[in-house]
Amino acid sequence: MGKLTNKKRIYLSSPHMSEEGYEMQYVKNAFDTNWIAPLGENVNSFECELASRVGSKAAAALSSGTAAIHLALIAAGVEKGDVVFCPTLTFSATANPIIYQNATPVFIDSNFETWNMCPQSLELAFEKYPEVKAVIIVHLYGLSADMDKIMGICKKHNVVVIEDAAESLGGYYKGQHTGTFGDYGIFSFNGNKIITTSGGGMLVSNNGDMVEKVRFWATQSRDPARHYQHSELGYNYRMSNVVAGIGRGQLKILGERIEKKKHIFEYYKSEFNELAGVEFMPVNKWDSPNYWLSAITLNGKVKPLDVMEALEKENIESRPVWKPMHMQPFFQEYDFVGTDISEKIFERGICLPSDTKMNEQDLKRVSNVIKGLWMN
Numbered sequence: 001m002g003k004l005t006n007k008k009r010i011y012l013s014s015p016h017m018s019e020e021g022y023e024m025q026y027v028k029n030a031f032d033t034n035w036i037a038p039l040g041e042n043v044n045s046f047e048c049e050l051a052s053r054v055g056s057k058a059a060a061a062l063s064s065g066t067a068a069i070h071l072a073l074i075a076a077g078v079e080k081g082d083v084v085f086c087p088t089l090t091f092s093a094t095a096n097p098i099i100y101q102n103a104t105p106v107f108i109d110s111n112f113e114t115w116n117m118c119p120q121s122l123e124l125a126f127e128k129y130p131e132v133k134a135v136i137i138v139h140l141y142g143l144s145a146d147m148d149k150i151m152g153i154c155k156k157h158n159v160v161v162i163e164d165a166a167e168s169l170g171g172y173y174k175g176q177h178t179g180t181f182g183d184y185g186i187f188s189f190n191g192n193k194i195i196t197t198s199g200g201g202m203l204v205s206n207n208g209d210m211v212e213k214v215r216f217w218a219t220q221s222r223d224p225a226r227h228y229q230h231s232e233l234g235y236n237y238r239m240s241n242v243v244a245g246i247g248r249g250q251l252k253i254l255g256e257r258i259e260k261k262k263h264i265f266e267y268y269k270s271e272f273n274e275l276a277g278v279e280f281m282p283v284n285k286w287d288s289p290n291y292w293l294s295a296i297t298l299n300g301k302v303k304p305l306d307v308m309e310a311l312e313k314e315n316i317e318s319r320p321v322w323k324p325m326h327m328q329p330f331f332q333e334y335d336f337v338g339t340d341i342s343e344k345i346f347e348r349g350i351c352l353p354s355d356t357k358m359n360e361q362d363l364k365r366v367s368n369v370i371k372g373l374w375m376n
């Protein structure tokens with residue numbers, strides 16, 4: 001697309017280092033001690049600090065959130081041919097590792113109340129696939145899934161639960177951190193997430209032995225022997241000590257980032273509440289989200305594409321809501337349990353600029369463009 005304006009670019013969600021320079025101090029320490037790789041003090045401390053922040057017993061720092069989901073599936077014992085339930089309304093990284101294991105994803109619909117996995121559809125899926133090995137739950141855009149209901153159903157069926165909390169770091173369901181309800185939780189520090197290490201991920205669990213095992217798999221499954229000996233398939237999935245330094249610095253300002261994200265959401269809410277057809281993403285009573293992205297649905301005359309095009313003309317980034325997995329060409333052959341709810345959220349949904357580097361003037365710019373569409 002050609003350049004249509006000289007106005008400053010406003011992003012959906014971009015990396016935002018601390019004003020204090022915490023990240024640089026930890027990275028400098030890695031350089032000063034020549035602990036660039038492998039592993040080292042920053043990795044160990046980042047694991048402890050993140051585990052304590054979310055209230056989990058143990059954590060393993062990994063190269064990406066996707067790697068963390070992959071190793072969580074291996075920890076869950078998911079193998080060739082096993083069925084894994086996965087929400088359909090998510091980013092493809094939730095589902096791809098199921099395929100890495102040659103397992104079979106079954107996609108589950110959302111409900112309008114949470115935008116996340118629908119408990120009724122989950123029940124139906126258990127009736128259809130009683131042999132299911134694991135369930136992946138996602139907390140979309142930082143909004144908690146309906147955990148009491150979903151965990152109740154999963155416990156009844158005695159299935160391993162993996163929480164993809166890549167988008168919800170710092171968010172709580174009824175006072176408990178999302179990512180700590182299931183057997184395994186995963187977080188992402190990709191560049192667009194609420195805090196970033198440039199790229200990275202974390203697996204958390206209260207099962208310390210299994211977290212130790214995950215670290216073993218992530219470092220090529222090297223048996224304790226002087227020579228290189230391997231009794232299991234290994235992966236190169238560990239986080240580097242430099243990257244972990246960025247993570248430690250970012251974790252210090254996670255609270256500030258959540259406050260800013262919440263401010264952005266509240267601002268849009270106050271600006272757009274009167275606009276016909278606008279509905280905000282659902283923040284439930286039991287939810288204390290991190291507001292990673294502010295998303296709305298449009299059910300009136302103005303369509304999501306109108307908004308996205310108008311914003312792009314002003315050099316402002318926005319996106320549709322994730323396209324459901326059961327609508328993706330790659331995942332077409334796999335089963336889907338539900339109706340048309342996630343499809344409707346996708347068709348009507350739009351993610352608004354939620355970048356924490358925006359100032360009040362930037363927010364006003366976004367708001368004016370959007371409100372302008374309702375004026376003619």
Ligand SMILES: *Cc1c(COP(=O)(O)O)cnc(C)c1O
Pocket residue numbers: 063064065066067090091093094138164166167187188189190199200201
């Ligand atoms: C970002 C994201 C991931 C993947 O994390 P990476 O660190 O980019 O591999 C997984 N699931 C969801 C829902 C995400 O948004």
